[in-house]
Amino acid sequence: MSDDLTHHYSQILSILGEDTKRGGLVDTPKRAAKAMQFLTNGYQKNLSDVVNGAIFEADTDEMVVIQNIEYYSLCEHHILPFIGQCHIAYLPKGKVLGLSKFARIVDMYARRLQIQEGLTKQIADAVQEVTGAAGVGVIMEGKHMCMTMRGVQKQNSSMVTSVMLGAMRKSDATRNEFLRLIGK
Ligand SMILES: Nc1nc2c(ncn2[C@@H]2O[C@H](COP(=O)(O)OP(=O)(O)OP(=O)(O)O)[C@@H](O)[C@H]2O)c(=O)[nH]1
Numbered sequence: 001m002s003d004d005l006t007h008h009y010s011q012i013l014s015i016l017g018e019d020t021k022r023g024g025l026v027d028t029p030k031r032a033a034k035a036m037q038f039l040t041n042g043y044q045k046n047l048s049d050v051v052n053g054a055i056f057e058a059d060t061d062e063m064v065v066i067q068n069i070e071y072y073s074l075c076e077h078h079i080l081p082f083i084g085q086c087h088i089a090y091l092p093k094g095k096v097l098g099l100s101k102f103a104r105i106v107d108m109y110a111r112r113l114q115i116q117e118g119l120t121k122q123i124a125d126a127v128q129e130v131t132g133a134a135g136v137g138v139i140m141e142g143k144h145m146c147m148t149m150r151g152v153q154k155q156n157s158s159m160v161t162s163v164m165l166g167a168m169r170k171s172d173a174t175r176n177e178f179l180r181l182i183g184k
């Protein structure tokens with residue numbers, strides 16, 4: 001895959017009018033291929049490997065919030081970055097998930113071509129699936145380069161998406177507690 005990608009990046013540079021033989025560009029197709037493979041490495045991962053069995057018995061049903069998980073994704077329409085913060089809440093039902101795994105789940109889905117709405121839903125569904133929680137909430141804030149550095153060029157615009165599942169969807173009080181805990 002790497003050689004194929006390198007070859008295609010070299011062609012893209014030529015088509016854009018670059019001299020691929022000039023000093024600074026000699027290794028660029030190779031570097032770009034490597035970078036793109038890193039930025040999309042979520043395709044090589046699955047939920048079970050990412051969670052790695054880090055589910056622990058715990059006698060708690062109080063809300064757990066993990067906030068300000070930064071993410072870097074690529075929009076599926078323009079292959080340009082969108083970046084921001086993800087906040088996750090869940091209501092455990094006898095089981096808790098290892099703290100770092102929330103960030104790993106966010107990264108696995110963010111490192112694929114996405115729209116922010118779909119990314120938010122995939123993270124919420126994954127947390128629900130692995131924890132069996134009574135409720136899950138995910139809120140994402142994102143700044144889209146396709147809307148700032150090109151297109152309509154609105155530098156200060158950002159997008160907020162949310163998905164609420166189970167008790168987090170049904171109960172206003174529970175949802176408000178999540179919003180209060182993340183300072184919204
Ligand atoms: N809902 C949603 N839209 C997105 C996301 N990322 C990019 N887009 C939008 O996808 C749309 C694609 O619109 P098109 O008209 O097909 O493409 P375009 O001509 O490049 O659009 P402009 O960005 O308006 O120049 C744009 O409105 C983008 O802002 C996302 O995560 N969620």
Ligand SMILES: [Zn+2]
Pocket residue numbers: 075076077078079080144146147
């Ligand atoms: Zn885009």
